[in-house]
Amino acid sequence: TDPQRIAVIPGDGIGVEVTAAARQVLDAVAQRHRIPLSYQEFDWSCQRYLAEGAMMPADGLERLRPADAILLGAVGWPGVPDHVSLWGLLIPIRRTFRQYVNLRPIRVFEGVVSPVRGARPGEVDLVVVRENVEGEYSEIGGRLGRGTPEELAVQEAVFTRAGVSRIVDYAFALARTRRSYVTSATKSNGIVHTMPFWDEVVAERAAGYADVRWDSEHIDALAAKLVLQPERFDVIVGSNLFGDILSDLGAAVAGSIGIAPSANLDPTRAFPSMFEPVHGSAPDIAGQGVANPLGAVWSAAMMLDHLGHPDAATDVVAAIEACLLDPATRTRDLGGTADTRAVTDALLRHLV
Amino acid sequence: TDPQRIAVIPGDGIGVEVTAAARQVLDAVAQRHRIPLSYQEFDWSCQRYLAEGAMMPADGLERLRPADAILLGAVGWPGVPDHVSLWGLLIPIRRTFRQYVNLRPIRVFEGVVSPVRGARPGEVDLVVVRENVEGEYSEIGGRLGRGTPEELAVQEAVFTRAGVSRIVDYAFALARTRRSYVTSATKSNGIVHTMPFWDEVVAERAAGYADVRWDSEHIDALAAKLVLQPERFDVIVGSNLFGDILSDLGAAVAGSIGIAPSANLDPTRAFPSMFEPVHGSAPDIAGQGVANPLGAVWSAAMMLDHLGHPDAATDVVAAIEACLLDPATRTRDLGGTADTRAVTDALLRHLV
């Protein structure tokens, strides 16, 4: 059979380092499971922007289109405004390829010390299902009276029935494969047009999953509960903004944002899905070879799963678990001293 | 001199219980400092809504108008939708009286165990300065195609130069009385119209406070840092929504939302300011006499400060500190067994 085509965008800073690690791990596990993969690398990044004035070429999205999946490192660099780097690359990929699900698993692994006292290894295991293409991250808005004392800026949040329904359906279907419990993040007491609509659609869709328990929490209280009782949650479904906040907070609760993976999925499979660690390009440690590659590696495991190789994915996650159990193969963000190389080698040893 | 007039709205659930406790404490400290206070109680609540169809009378705001301050317990009850109870009482008060500052101090007190390992008593001491009248909580928005598959809801976030400037100025001026460090909550990488505007205004205003150190963090990363390094922060300034999320999360990090106070301030003093605990009406424990009154009591201390009685405010906070130091006078939410009565009595003993 033809190999599955992976488009690789290492991006900026530690994105380059962790993507290299993830590729090595992919090679090892692909060999073990006889999965034919082919790669095409794209140097789209802030470096490219600074040199050529665009994060990616004009036909960039066209070139990604035939890929079976996209593996991304991290995007962003000092001197390039975030809205340039992200809206010139990451966000267009998410939107053009209708990657309407952003999936962000959060686990406290054995060997990792959570900053939260009650978050014991093995007990915290949740997934944030984040709506990824509409909501608060809208291009609709602008300014009035620029530069005047009366200046104002407006921004429209847009929620569609179709958009909310499909993300809620995804969350409930996912919950069925887990502990059958969904929590919806809302703020209908303060954001009185879009959030009551979100609540209504959630309630309607939930009615189709009588076997799944569910509740709804305001984002302020939910953020607090994620710290107070993280073990309580199974699947949390939230809007673009709320999912973003909860998944970063959750990654902190899990012990390090360096471990946290994410999948930007088009569940219809009409377009390639994209897999990226939650962490950014980390200019402060870039180029030193000390970045934690586990977020990128776990993201690669999610990619394998999406591409139809659940056993290979399971092997990679098992290698991550083994690696975290050994103090000698934990990176600095986890209180260890291992560098990216040492962690990658350990993963490869577990995968032979 | 004429007594200062306090309008008291106990509201719903434990709001009634904690407000009663706060009033007793106010009486004690007022006597000690010879502060003449007069009270007028209003039974505006969800009970009233259920009986009479409105949270407050049509001239409710008029009746509050002459007060020097408003002391509120909590609003909300099962069976009454949040947008009815809150937008029928709390939000109109905040807006009509231009209470554009929502001030939410967060401290880990001695005697309190934070759920966050690194949050040691005495070391975490920050204030969230939340914009309280504009931003994401806007009445502008609505639905299209109600009930159809094409239905959508939109909501406009509105940020004005005047509105952002004054909250930022408030935060920087406050920082000068503390550790001279401000962190601005943003999300200009995702919310590309209003948040870059927020960032610009923050940078402009900050230039007028050369003695105050400041930085800016995206809300997702900031939520994570509030768990990872809460001791790092001094003053955090954020929009209506971001301030709401961070202050609830902060209250959790501080060990209990039952302690957290808030002040809704009109710093121009054209209108009465309002003081309320961060916690809600807590239907699950309402009527049992076990609610933690400290959030309401600390809010009352903030009121005393606002009314020009800083020494009395200091005494109340000292009583709270003493109360938390003694395991016998900690409520259930803090791992103790004391009821509201016992805590209130302890506070009163400290204030004679």
Ligand SMILES: CC(C)[C@H](C(=O)O)[C@@H](O)C(=O)O
């Ligand atoms: C009840 C709700 C509207 C309110 C808010 O978000 O402002 C509450 O959470 C608060 O923080 O006072």
Ligand SMILES: CC(C)[C@H](C(=O)O)[C@@H](O)C(=O)O
């Ligand atoms: C960089 C930013 C636009 C992005 C987001 O908020 O979506 C990031 O925080 C993420 O979570 O992938």
